Amino acid sequence: MEYRTMRFRDGEERLSLLGFGCMRFPLNQDGTICEAEAEAMLRRAIEGGVNYIDTAYPYHDGASEPFVGRVLAQYPRDEFFLATKLPVWKANTSEEAAQIFEEQLGRLKVQYVDYYLLHALDRERWEKVKASGILSWAEKLKKEGKIRHLGFSFHDSYEVFREILTYRQWDFCQIQYNYMDRNVQAGDKGYELAYKMGIPVIVMEPVKGGRLAALSGEAEEILRAADETAAPSSWAMRWVGSHPGVKVILSGMSTMEQVEDNLSTFRAFKALGEEEEKAVEEAAAAIRKCVRNGCTACRYCMPCPFGVDIPGNFALWNNGAMYGEMEKSKKAYEEKKQEKASADFCKKCGKCEAVCPQGLRIREDLECVERELGGGMEG
CATH class of the missing domain: 3.20.20.100 (NADP-dependent oxidoreductase domain)
Structure with a gap:
């Protein structure tokens, strides 16, 4: 030892x-x-x-x-x-x-x-x-x-x-x-x-x-x-x-x-x-290549006026892709839906994008999160 x-x-x-x-x-x-x-x-x-x-x-x-x-x-x-x-x-x-x-x-x-x-x-x-x-x-x-x-x-x-x-x-x-x-x-x-x-x-x-x-x-x-x-x-x-x-x-x-x-x-x-x-x-680089977006969870985008857990949603999306655990991410995403913190609660106000240090297209990415983990996007 x-x-x-x-x-x-x-x-x-x-x-x-x-x-x-x-x-x-x-x-x-x-x-x-x-x-x-x-x-x-x-x-x-x-x-x-x-x-x-x-x-x-x-x-x-x-x-x-x-x-x-x-x-x-x-x-x-x-x-x-x-x-x-x-x-x-x-x-x-x-x-x-x-x-x-x-x-x-x-x-x-x-x-x-x-x-x-x-x-x-x-x-x-x-x-x-x-x-x-x-x-x-x-x-x-x-x-x-x-x-x-x-x-x-x-x-x-x-x-x-x-x-x-x-x-x-x-x-x-x-x-x-x-x-x-x-x-x-x-x-x-x-x-x-x-x-x-x-x-x-x-x-x-x-x-x-x-x-x-x-x-x-x-x-x-x-x-x-x-x-x-x-x-x-x-x-x-x-x-x-x-x-x-x-x-x-x-x-x-x-x-x-x-x-x-x-x-x-x-x-x-x-x-x-x-x-x-x-x-x-x-x-590590090979794993990161599978990442969906470059969210660093800095939380400058939070709090969302509509309750969306923006970095939390992106973490599920990114981890699911990088580590081959999309089914696990989908289950966790369902819990976010129950908490009313999932991507489909986004109203596209753009407040988050104005302060994102990474310049992420947060509204578009949240739509992708909903499509891949939730199966759709509510109007």
């Missing part, structure tokens, strides 16, 4: 580059965790050298933390690093945060948490964290030893990421990062800023929710020509792991096959060579 060193002011820790993300365990027919299978997967990962286990308060409708706690209770506490997260949206005061944290300790059957994250920060939640006293409370818990390392996970623009990252000396941060999302959320610039500041990076969505594990067409051919034995997921993992500032790569594994595939990738981990990096860049 490949290990990376996390360095802190008071010492350092050796973490497995592969981390087990506990949000996609196998399920029973009723939607509950299939505990026998999930426990076998978790045990196999630990046996294979994984020592970073990541869960969160809301995962599996609140069932992930108790399940993980029961499994990890069978291991010596100093043999694993446990990460969980404060659901910032549920805590409006430091007192409410404290109640949630004590509940988490009970669920997890531990006296302390190694890596504690403020979950899914965006601008609104960040302002709430500062104003509510939650950040000061978390810093106090760290001094008491109940939290060993304090960080945050992130979902917003680079500008917000930079503001949060430079606000204080964080022990680590967690970002979405993969070879297709280099300009999404924190992206390349966020990674580089954290690396420059010496803040360890933990990566989520390294295979983009599974999309980069199931390539087809030209992208698949390019990677297969470079190495016919390597799975697409291993290319994605190795791309992320080739960044020295990345200390843990989380994988939300759902099957034993995925566990074994990941262990194989990280057992004798190799950073990408120059030619391999070129192959990944070519595969």
